[in-house]
Amino acid sequence: MVSASLAGELNRARVLKTLYANGPLPRPELARLTGSTRATIGQIVTPLLDDGLLEELEPLASGVQGGKPARPLWFSDSGWPVGAMLVLPQGVKTAVVTAGGRVTAVTASSFPADVDADGVTRRVTAAMRKTMARAGVALHGIGIALGAMVDTEAGTVVRAGLAPVLDGLPLAQVVQADTGVPAYLDQDTRAQALGDLLFGAGRGESSFASVYVGAGIGAGFIFEGALHRGARGAGGEVGHAVVDRDGPLCRCGRRGCWEVLANRQALHAAAQAAGLPGAAGLDLSGLVALAPRDAAAARVLAGYTDSVALGIANLQQVLGVGLFILHGDPAGAGEPFRAAVEVAAREQAFAHPGGPTRVVLGTADDVATLRGAAALVLSKALHVAF
Amino acid sequence: MVSASLAGELNRARVLKTLYANGPLPRPELARLTGSTRATIGQIVTPLLDDGLLEELEPLASGVQGGKPARPLWFSDSGWPVGAMLVLPQGVKTAVVTAGGRVTAVTASSFPADVDADGVTRRVTAAMRKTMARAGVALHGIGIALGAMVDTEAGTVVRAGLAPVLDGLPLAQVVQADTGVPAYLDQDTRAQALGDLLFGAGRGESSFASVYVGAGIGAGFIFEGALHRGARGAGGEVGHAVVDRDGPLCRCGRRGCWEVLANRQALHAAAQAAGLPGAAGLDLSGLVALAPRDAAAARVLAGYTDSVALGIANLQQVLGVGLFILHGDPAGAGEPFRAAVEVAAREQAFAHPGGPTRVVLGTADDVATLRGAAALVLSKALHVAF
DNA sequence: ATAGTTTGTGAGACTCGCATACGAACTGAA
DNA sequence: TTCAGTTCGTATGCGAGTCTCACAAACTAT
Structure with missing residues (x-):
């Protein structure tokens, strides 16, 4: 049921989606695009600014008729870092991604040809720990994009056609237990689509x-x-x-x-x-x-x-x-x-x-997918139904 | 944006969807299934009972431990009549459908082989007027299911492979203008899916x-x-x-x-x-x-x-x-x-x-699709996102 | 300097869901 | 017949959030 507090969450999500879809926007424009008012937008974004998720950019020039300059809002480049992981049959890539889509601390490691499930989990968790150490800040979550059929709710691998050794692996739990950070698993192409939606051609x-x-x-x-x-x-x-x-x-x-x-x-x-x-x-x-x-x-x-x-x-x-x-x-x-x-x-x-x-x-490299993996976390943690 | 009143609409929709999905339910069960409380459910259904959309069925027997008997809620058999129409290349079927799915006043008429767009509109509107006359009550809207590709937003026919004479016909406007009742157009298979969701195997x-x-x-x-x-x-x-x-x-x-x-x-x-x-x-x-x-x-x-x-x-x-x-x-x-x-x-x-x-x-006859056409109206008029 | 415009915020009204309490209706045992 | 126990349905006050309105802040042009 939609209570007042859930309505608040939904509206906060709507504001964030509008920002992702349009780029930096001042409050009046956000109000116009969401069909709301400046007062309500202010009420919504103030805590997000305090949390460091959003920040105010340089004031825009006033219009020809004058008026107080508007300050566009956008995702902070330092705020809200999350972990992103792309697991493919041949290896794993990890990175730290901010809510604004900045990708840092990228690592890549390859699996040997005869790797087993245990070897995969060891290499995956090691890569993530390394990235977390390089990031130096606490992550709000870890998104895992996997090149296989995935049970999203359970966080497990259902069928990895190109790497059958992974079948049944509860990858989300494994990473979460190793890092102590909430982890979310999804299929690589779905993560890629999210990356396109928030940061790419979509x-x-x-x-x-x-x-x-x-x-x-x-x-x-x-x-x-x-x-x-x-x-x-x-x-x-x-x-x-x-x-x-x-x-x-x-x-x-x-x-x-x-x-x-x-x-x-x-x-x-x-x-x-x-x-x-x-x-x-x-x-x-x-x-x-x-x-x-x-x-x-x-x-x-x-x-x-x-x-x-x-x-x-x-x-x-x-x-x-x-x-x-x-x-x-x-x-x-x-x-x-x-x-x-x-x-x-x-x-x-x-x-x-x-x-x-x-x-x-789209992109030939894996940046879109890494950003999409990060978006899995944003989606859960901010309760935004991307 | 989700204001308090929109939240109310969404919750009302949620209650109606739960009823459609589960059949007649007493208030406490509705509260349990929607994650709400008896008080809130009462607040939501009371105006629907007053409007004649819902009605209380015979009280259920009390449980073994006694207690006040619960009165299940269900859609009134007489309340909220809407028009339903299925337009196919060979002819048109019309009916009156209540929110509970009761289908009455069915008519069917065939198109001659060489019919043109004008002939179709004349026969379609005539059939609908006949059905409305037989129903004898004011309809809350008319849902039109069409066996062709349609532009739902515009209410027009895009491409009728089996009846090219209809291409571009603004069927929703035509029916609305003729009957004075709001009309909604959609593809027959989509209406059929709605019929399955509300009244059938779905x-x-x-x-x-x-x-x-x-x-x-x-x-x-x-x-x-x-x-x-x-x-x-x-x-x-x-x-x-x-x-x-x-x-x-x-x-x-x-x-x-x-x-x-x-x-x-x-x-x-x-x-x-x-x-x-x-x-x-x-x-x-x-x-x-x-x-x-x-x-x-x-x-x-x-x-x-x-x-x-x-x-x-x-x-x-x-x-x-x-x-x-x-x-x-x-x-x-x-x-x-x-x-x-x-x-x-x-x-x-x-x-x-x-x-x-x-x-x-599913069904071999067209009842599922006629009910689905009616559901198009319920969806719009009750603001339920079926 | 001053009027006009736009931005951002604060106070009160309003609406809705939620927690709580209470009467109504039924069962079963004393 | 009475009464305790249980469940249903509703009335009441509270809290959370948005909306309306008003006002200070900041800028342009005269």
Whole structure:
């Protein structure tokens, strides 16, 4: 039930979401955007300023008609540090992230090829302790983004296709017990979507899909400004939606999954089958560079583009989402590839009332995901339903 | 922003949702389920009882320890009548539905084959006026479910694949102007999903997909107890997600859409290709009846089952939803078909933390959709975010 | 200097949920 | 029949939060 105090929490969350969506804003603008009054906004932000979460920036110049200069509010660069962690089959990255999105004290460590669950937990906790020591301040929580299917409520690993040794690991509890700081676990693509919403290309957008294309394919969905989680954290396993029921066998056991047609290995195999020069070491950006002067490379690229766009068009049909943010290999492939995917996706989808499908590039590195992992903590600790 | 009065609205909505999800409940039980107190519940329901939306049922028997008998609350059978309309390419159905889900004054009228947009609007408004006259009471609003892509916010038809004459028609305004009652337009499968949530197999479920399989395939999604609408009402066009990129050509111009593999015509074509007895007039329930004593029919049925299940498994991968309610042809095909689809869907999907995929049958007639259309009005007028 | 404008804050009114208490209605045993 | 025990439903005062209104602070232009 919404009591007065819960209403206060909801409104505080609304103010913070508005800040994330729009950047630094003075109180009157916050009041306008939230449909509230200056007095109420002042009442809400004063404790946040006292806590050090927010701070006042330099006063803006007065308008042509004069008036007291407005002082924009924004997240303090030093306030509210939280821990962020990205756990992938090959290794772990850790960082400290402030509520404003500043990323510091980044560490990276790799797992040996034959690592077991115990080795993973040891390396993960060691990396986090190291980052905490470098940060030197108390963290408000630790967000963990994991490249596997996750039970968000329980904080456990459900199925790690690329690293089966992790199945069933209660990673959130492990980290929380080791560090003494509350830890929250979620899927990497969902964290990535949160990162896009708060700090990336999804800022100010109400609904979009944040898609990762690399060795695997995954996605996180933002609907109406909030992260979509399926039942107990399932969902977003879009890489294993079938788009070609008689297609090649996927490692998941089904045929013609989007992932098996459009992941890095598929691109590689196509390049080698076409006998492209340097196919052994060719990645997507290399192929994009090669395509203008090699017809065979252009054909391989066009096929890959269509495969990526096919999955995007399907998502648009099913979800009605109009914006797709591409991370991973496409993020480093440049504007021509983005435009080609967008055109191909538009050709394969209907006209929608929300306007034509948009495809934009995210980041190739993992900063968006680290920031998203941090956002998991912000979401819980500030009771903001991102 | 959540003011005290908006908090009151939200809590009233919460109480109504709890009633819909659980059936008639006495005040103490409502308090327990909503995490509130008897006093607060009393404060909320008293005006609803005065308005005639709710009524008190016969007192329950006291418990073994005695005590004042509790009087369950439920929606009045006479109170809060709203109009419901289902507009399909072949005709229109209208009805009056109470908040408790009682459907009365049903009318049906068919469109001639060569009908134009003007003819549709005339027949639609005439049917509604007839229903209103039969109801004899003032309606609180009219909900319109349309078998086409709609722009929910604008209340217009975006793309009616099976009836292109309707493209661009502002149906909500037309009905509202003609009847003088507020009208709300949405897609038929979304209304159907609302009907399942409030009155059908989705009662008490937080997330599910309501799927229609017939001449076309569509779906509405309930996430966390609320209807999912994409950007400006798009989304749910799942029938045209590609599951076989080299498959047969669909009427939408793409190849291998789920719909072209698993709709009524596909079943029909497969039955004729297999030379089944009476293939010309064979429908799904006929095929189910024939399969046990005809191996060829069993093969056709298995192929169709797999095609239906493939799309369901894909939805589960993408959305993480664990419950699928099948309407249309499968709803009349009986338990064996349901079980076969469920088994096939489970085989094609991963284990999810939310438990195995469940497939249940909805209604073969249009009552669920008419009730859902009525729920569109309840949602708006009572400010309940269904 | 002064009027006009905008920002930020303080005081009181208002609304709603919550804790508490009390009458109403029922059971079962003395 | 009486009375204690239990549960239901409501009346009352309190607290938390937003909203309205008013006012000081800070700036521009005349």
